[in-house]
Amino acid sequence: xxxxxxxxxxxxxxxxxxxxxxxxxxxxxxxxxxxxxxxxxxxxxxxxxxxxxxxxxxxxxxxxxxxxxxxxxxxxxxxxxxxxxxxxxxxxxxxxxxxxxxxxxxxxxxxxxxxxxxxxxxxxxxxxxxxxxxxxxxxxxxxxxxxxxxxxxxxxxxxxxxxxxxxxxxxxxx
Numbered sequence: 001x002x003x004x005x006x007x008x009x010x011x012x013x014x015x016x017x018x019x020x021x022x023x024x025x026x027x028x029x030x031x032x033x034x035x036x037x038x039x040x041x042x043x044x045x046x047x048x049x050x051x052x053x054x055x056x057x058x059x060x061x062x063x064x065x066x067x068x069x070x071x072x073x074x075x076x077x078x079x080x081x082x083x084x085x086x087x088x089x090x091x092x093x094x095x096x097x098x099x100x101x102x103x104x105x106x107x108x109x110x111x112x113x114x115x116x117x118x119x120x121x122x123x124x125x126x127x128x129x130x131x132x133x134x135x136x137x138x139x140x141x142x143x144x145x146x147x148x149x150x151x152x153x154x155x156x157x158x159x160x161x162x163x164x165x166x167x168x169x170x171x172x173x174x
Contacts, residue, residue, distance in 0.1 A: 003086065003095040009058045010046035012080070012153055013069070013103045019128035020150070021045060021110065022141070023066060027122035031088045038171045040124065041140040044100065055079070059101050066119065067126060068111040077102030078158050081149065083167035098167060102158060144169040 013021040026040035045066050049058040060071045081100040086093060110126045129137070131154045134147060141147070145165050152158070
């Protein structure tokens with residue numbers, strides 16, 4: 001089967017208090033390949049890499065659209081993870097190729113004023129999470145394997161080369 005491919009970037013944004021910014025989303029039109037929706041979830045900031053757009057340009061654009069934070073290239077760190085998975089987006093089975101990049105910011109305030117119309121329908125809120133908050137969170141966080149890798153991100157131990165992580169793991173398969 002030839003699925004449409006969506007290249008995307010997720011930005012692991014850390015602030016000066018060493019907290020990670022996540023977005024809370026409720027989008028029943030986004031399901032696994034069997035049509036199952038697991039409920040609302042937390043997810044790093046990010047989205048589609050547009051045609052003729054670099055991963056870094058997409059990261060900077062997506063962060064501004066989804067949080068109001070203005071990043072520069074010097075705020076970006078390395079690409080730390082990558083993976084692929086299949087997902088139903090708006091009724092279309094799509095192959096997602098996703099990379100995760102580090103970003104640092106001194107900004108504290110965030111807002112949802114720059115969201116696209118589609119995002120306004122599904123994004124609920126933004127929240128800064130400490131490592132303790134992440135481990136204590138009882139809600140779904142994607143990628144499901146985030147907690148397996150995020151401690152190194154908080155401590156600044158970035159992999160020499162991006163790690164391939166299992167983005168296909170589902171909440172009920174943990």
